Amino acid sequence: MNLYNIIVNLYKNFFSPQTCLNCGEICSGYICHNCAKKINKIKGNICSYCGSPLPKEIKPDSLCNFCKEKQFSFYKLRSFGTYEGLLKKAIISFKYNKIYSVSSELADLLKEMLFEHFSKEKIDFIEAVPDSDIIGNEEYVTYENNYKKIESSHMKLLASKLSESADIPFADNIIKIRKTFRQQMLNKNERLFNLKNVFKARNPLLYYRKNIMLIDDVVTTGSTINEIAHAMKRCMADKIFVMTLARVNI
Numbered sequence: 001m002n003l004y005n006i007i008v009n010l011y012k013n014f015f016s017p018q019t020c021l022n023c024g025e026i027c028s029g030y031i032c033h034n035c036a037k038k039i040n041k042i043k044g045n046i047c048s049y050c051g052s053p054l055p056k057e058i059k060p061d062s063l064c065n066f067c068k069e070k071q072f073s074f075y076k077l078r079s080f081g082t083y084e085g086l087l088k089k090a091i092i093s094f095k096y097n098k099i100y101s102v103s104s105e106l107a108d109l110l111k112e113m114l115f116e117h118f119s120k121e122k123i124d125f126i127e128a129v130p131d132s133d134i135i136g137n138e139e140y141v142t143y144e145n146n147y148k149k150i151e152s153s154h155m156k157l158l159a160s161k162l163s164e165s166a167d168i169p170f171a172d173n174i175i176k177i178r179k180t181f182r183q184q185m186l187n188k189n190e191r192l193f194n195l196k197n198v199f200k201a202r203n204p205l206l207y208y209r210k211n212i213m214l215i216d217d218v219v220t221t222g223s224t225i226n227e228i229a230h231a232m233k234r235c236m237a238d239k240i241f242v243m244t245l246a247r248v249n250i
């Protein structure tokens, strides 16, 4: 950080100090220490495949009813917490209110999961679910006091942060090739049809025999991540792991 940025930072913090998204206390980041501890992490007995919480009485390493019936193209999915409370608030601030600075805290959650659930895996690339219907559109946003050119996808920003801190390259190789309806508006069959062949690799060779960590903000039925994993498999990718910040229990 150069001297100019340090002075701008001091000036900004003096007149409008950074406050916690949740409790409004002054803090160094966007979620204070106390509130960060309140994020409900999914732990204990979980489905060995999709990571959804299972009742205590079910024996460890079991599959949930959903996974027993379904075949996925990805290898293993884990989510940090359920989509509620502070985690939901932070995701909404980041995704819809475009408070991009909260990406550091959210990337830290992904990094924690990476160590906890995937430390034994060899991961070649990080990849992000493309969230925009606008292909190739770019915009300028204020980020850490600098104008940095980032693409309009909030997930790309998160993937870049994680890539930097975990030292795994961000592939940035998956694109959406046509517009889709919002998945939340559709029923189960419509959801599948809506996403059919919608994702494509810019460079199919990049995924060849590689293990990829796909990240997304929230998972509900898993149709989107599964469709992307399927597109990667068509490029002969090896294992596709998935991490999401939150999951909606259905």
Ligand SMILES: [Zn+2]
Pocket: 020, 021, 022, 023, 024, 025, 031, 032, 033, 034, 035, 036
């Ligand atoms: Zn707080």
Ligand SMILES: [Zn+2]
Pocket: 047, 048, 049, 050, 051, 052, 063, 064, 065, 066, 067, 068
């Ligand atoms: Zn499951």
